[in-house]
Amino acid sequence: MDYFDYSNGRLCAEQVDIPTLADQYGTPLYVYSRATLERHWNAFDEALGSHPHLVCYAVKANSNLAVLALLARLGSGFDIVSGGELARVLKAGGDPARIVFSGVGKTVAEMEMALETGIRCFNVESTAELARLNDVAATHGVYAPVSLRVNPDVDAHTHPYISTGLKENKFGIEVNAARDAYRQAADSKHLDVHGIDCHIGSQLTEIAPFVDALDRVLELVDHIESDGIPVSHIDLGGGLGVRYRDEHPPLPEDYVRPLMARLSNCDKEILIEPGRAIAANAGVLVTEVQYLKETAEHNFAIVDAAMNDLLRPALYQAWQDIVPVIPHDGAAKHWDVVGPVCETGDFLGKDRELTLAQGDRLAVRSAGAYGFTMASNYNSRPRPAEILVDGDKAYVVRQRETVDRLFEGESIPDL
Numbered sequence: 533m534d535y536f537d538y539s540n541g542r543l544c545a546e547q548v549d550i551p552t553l554a555d556q557y558g559t560p561l562y563v564y565s566r567a568t569l570e571r572h573w574n575a576f577d578e579a580l581g582s583h584p585h586l587v588c589y590a591v592k593a594n595s596n597l598a599v600l601a602l603l604a605r606l607g608s609g610f611d612i613v614s615g616g617e618l619a620r621v622l623k624a625g626g627d628p629a630r631i632v633f634s635g636v637g638k639t640v641a642e643m644e645m646a647l648e649t650g651i652r653c654f655n656v657e658s659t660a661e662l663a664r665l666n667d668v669a670a671t672h673g674v675y676a677p678v679s680l681r682v683n684p685d686v687d688a689h690t691h692p693y694i695s696t697g698l699k700e701n702k703f704g705i706e707v708n709a710a711r712d713a714y715r716q717a718a719d720s721k722h723l724d725v726h727g728i729d730c731h732i733g734s735q736l737t738e739i740a741p742f743v744d745a746l747d748r749v750l751e752l753v754d755h756i757e758s759d760g761i762p763v764s765h766i767d768l769g770g771g772l773g774v775r776y777r778d779e780h781p782p783l784p785e786d787y788v789r790p791l792m793a794r795l796s797n798c799d800k801e802i803l804i805e806p807g808r809a810i811a812a813n814a815g816v817l818v819t820e821v822q823y824l825k826e827t828a829e830h831n832f833a834i835v836d837a838a839m840n841d842l843l844r845p846a847l848y849q850a851w852q853d854i855v856p857v858i859p860h861d862g863a864a865k866h867w868d869v870v871g872p873v874c875e876t877g878d879f880l881g882k883d884r885e886l887t888l889a890q891g892d893r894l895a896v897r898s899a900g901a902y903g904f905t906m907a908s909n910y911n912s913r914p915r916p917a918e919i920l921v922d923g924d925k926a927y928v929v930r931q932r933e934t935v936d937r938l939f940e941g942e943s944i945p946d947l
């Protein structure tokens with residue numbers, strides 16, 4: 533459930549009128565709902581109940597400082613994948629002791645920054661990374677808290693680009709090699725083994741793969757602990773899907789229940805790393821129809837948002853609902869909603885039945901996750917502004933990028 537709905541024939545975010553926001557701040561424009569973000573985070577937190585747990589929001593889904601700050605105030609932990617994300621979380625007031633650091637390619641500088649900050653744990657993804665982290669910690673005379681991300685070889689039944697838990701994927705340490713990796717970690721003088729971690733993919737709409745992955749992790753925990761290496765937490769990763777079209781992903785409580793049933797006799801702290809399920813349906817991308825172009829083959833609605841603003845349709849052929857901001861009368865037609873970028877793959881939606889006129893505004897739904905964070909400046913397009921709505925108030929949480937900003941850091945050498 534989210535807080536985007538029509539009131540008097542105009543789309544609103546909570547109690548704020550989206551057409552007015554578009555008039556004030558222009559388009560393309562990302563609009564987020566605080567109540568939706570908080571509701572989703574709380575749903576995970578409450579589902580985990582009294583079992584010791586930490587919901588570590590996956591920052592990559594939506595890393596706007598205002599979004600991170602409001603989750604930090606709820607007591608959220610954070611799953612980060614770069615030094616940049618670490619800096620963002622700290623800037624937003626996140627607690628370093630609630631940060632877990634995932635990612636296959638952590639650099640020495642990123643490790644140093646995280647050690648200095650005193651993060652909760654490194655989710656280590658290879659034995660080479662274990663060795664590097666031990667060296668970096670030794671150089672600084674500290675101990676690095678580690679959890680090994682194991683790749684359980686479970687098919688998440690999701691888009692191949694966002695499946696991460698199969699043995700052919702680059703992520704994690706092969707489940708069969710994990711026991712040896714734990715021995716390496718335990719024998720490393722400057723590493724402290726804290727936990728175990730897995731993340732099998734994103735936009736999962738079934739529970740079975742999560743349960744299979746947990747079973748493999750629990751089997752491994754038995755082996756590791758019988759080797760004399762205790763772990764104090766199990767991190768189940770993120771990945772719970774959302775409804776973009778006609779999917780029926782489980783609610784947070786229905787996703788957590790079967791997992792916790794398996795963990796009823798387990799006193800270890802449970803971490804989860806949801807991103808999309810918290811942020812996706814908490815945001816829309818508002819865009820304006822620039823031209824309507826009807827050809828023999830297709831009707832094109834050329835809008836002012838493009839693949840550089842919202843990449844998911846172009847990258848994954850992802851379907852996101854596109855709705856009018858102010859529905860009006862007229863004959864509906866089938867439109868390909870496309871952007872101005874010079875790529876055939878630049879579309880936001882194809883074959884959408886809409887009643888359109890030039891100048892209409894449209895909202896692309898479920899754009900709060902992997903929307904702005906994947907935006908680029910391709911075609912030298914400044915990135916959109918971002919608005920956070922809270923009840924009847926709207927805050928500009930990122931100004932629209934200016935063309936001047938696009939040249940920052942560039943120079944023309946005196947050749």
Ligand SMILES: Cc1ncc(COP(=O)(O)O)c(C=O)c1O
Pocket residue numbers: 590593611634635731733734735769770771772805806807808809
């Ligand atoms: C390690 C890790 N944790 C958490 C997430 C968040 O995933 P999602 O947004 O699907 O919940 C991701 C992205 O897939 C990830 O790579």
Ligand SMILES: N[C@@H](CCCC[NH3+])C(=O)O
Pocket residue numbers: 592694734735844901902906
């Ligand atoms: N960016 C992807 C999800 C990737 C998850 C990253 N681990 C999407 O939009 O669906």
